Amino acid sequence: MMTDGPLTPPIDWTQLRVLRDLFLSGEPVTEDYWSSQRLLRDYDITLGERIGWKWDAVIQELQVRGWTPPSSRLYDMGCGTGVAARRMLKAFPGAFKAVTLWDRSDRALKYAKQKIRHEHPFVKVETVRECPTPHGVVALSHVLTECADEDAAQIVEALEGAKAVVWVEPGTYAMSRMLIEVREALRDSFHVRAPCTHQAGCGLLAEGMNAHWCHHFAPAVAGAHQNPFWGHFRREMNLDIGPVAYSFLALDTKPAPEEPGASHLIGRPIRQPKFLRVLSCQEEDVAELVASRKCPLYRELKQELTPALYRFERKKNRIVDGKNLSCKT
Ligand SMILES: C[S@@+](CC[C@H](N)C(=O)[O-])C[C@H]1O[C@@H](n2cnc3c(N)ncnc32)[C@H](O)[C@@H]1O
Structure with missing residues (x-):
């Protein structure tokens, strides 16, 4: 374990690299890998924070496009440290009264619950171990990457009764193509709010479009490139600080404001x-x-x-x- 200087917390970079390699393996992960609170904390302020930048970009786009949460109940499915829920709570202050966290890891659920309680003391937080049937706004973040096909299918099925879904994944070919499948599966039950500007079938499914994938780039938070902590992160993890590539899908039971052309x-x-x-x-x-x-x-x-x-x-x-x-x- 190494210390990163007086102003930054000590991070176990070796453990984080093992985690990064697991995420990048592209294989379904069936075991709970959150082996300690320490690992959750290290993830939360490094890889999880980078995911937070993607959420900031997605939420900014949703706000530009006139979206507000249609329910005061928020679900974070595959919550890990609760990055997605926490970014949503921060971006829409007062909009959510209750949060349901779902993860297979008790340790992750406990960590995410504590963080939300600390950051948003007036929000009621419940944790569940079984896949919920959400009736509010659902946030999903970086779960498809490690789901077996049957787990992904179970999640998509569970979303049918949701009021809105905001789903963010890495900006890779495989993840974009999986989100396109989700879009097509749920297009009859929801209005597509973003990134698409229309409700028609996805244009990337047309002939000749096979080489492309729907992805976007989120900037790093201001000052990250000058911050020694993030310089250290880049060297230790061999990952760019930003912009970070993401794919996303936002669905709502309410239609979007018209955006002709x-x-x-x-x-x-x-x-x-x-x-x-x-x-x-x-x-x-x-x-x-x-x-x-x-x-x-x-x-x-x-x-x-x-x-x-x-x-x-x-x-x-x-x-x-x-x-x-x-x-x-
Ligand atoms: C890569 S982490 C992402 C965590 C968080 N959503 C984020 O964006 O930082 C994936 C999370 O999904 C959880 N997970 C994966 N498969 C699951 C399953 N079948 N049921 C419940 N949780 C699952 C893992 O325990 C882990 O916390």
């Missing part, structure tokens, strides 16, 4: 000497579009803003003008 960018723009190439998702298709330096949106597109929500004026595959729809607030 809106597009959501996927991934990052690709810079060419004289133009930018973007992958743009809209109701009719997912299409590769180009913006030349003359396009009024060129500079903005180059900045890779999050959320990347636009209404484009197009001439075939060229973006000639348009509007950033993220500037409503």
Whole structure:
């Protein structure tokens, strides 16, 4: 175990690397790996905090798009240290009266419950070991990565009675494609609120789109790149601090405000000497579009803003003008 300096808590980097390797293995994990409170704490302030940045980006997008929680009851399924629930509670103060935490690990449930009690003393917290049938807002975070197919199917089935679902996973090909499957399975029971700007079938399921996946990038929290703790994290874990790639899906029983003609960018723009190439998702298709330096949106597109929500004026595959729809607030 090593100490990271007087201002940062000592972290057991070896244990964290074992955990990271387990998460990256891509195999279902059936054992409870939360072997100590210490590991939960180390995870919470490192890998869990990075996941928190993804939640911040997703919640910011939901807020830009006019979403507010439709129920005062929040569920965090596969809660771990409760990152997802805690980010939601912080972003929507007073909106939630009760939180249900579900995990197979008693240690994780205890840790998450204590953290929420400490940060939000007026919120009622219950913990459950069996998969709940939620009737409120459900947060899911980085659970598909380790679920066997039958566990994933059980979770998706349990979501049918929810009021809203916000599901965040790593921005990998496999996770994006699994979330697309979830979207298609639940599309008849919910309105799709994000990232899609439409209710049609996913354009990435169209012929020729097999190489693509729906992912986005969340910036690190301000100051992280200058913070010695995060420099240490990068060296010890061999992981970038940020931006961090994520895939997500937000569903609600209530329809979204109309966003006619809106597009959501996927991934990052690709810079060419004289133009930018973007992958743009809209109701009719997912299409590769180009913006030349003359396009009024060129500079903005180059900045890779999050959320990347636009209404484009197009001439075939060229973006000639348009509007950033993220500037409503
Ligand atoms: C990678 S961790 C993510 C934790 C947290 N949601 C986050 O984003 O930081 C996955 C969590 O899901 C839990 N989990 C995995 N499979 C599960 C299952 N079949 N039933 C209940 N919990 C499960 C694990 O115990 C672990 O806490």
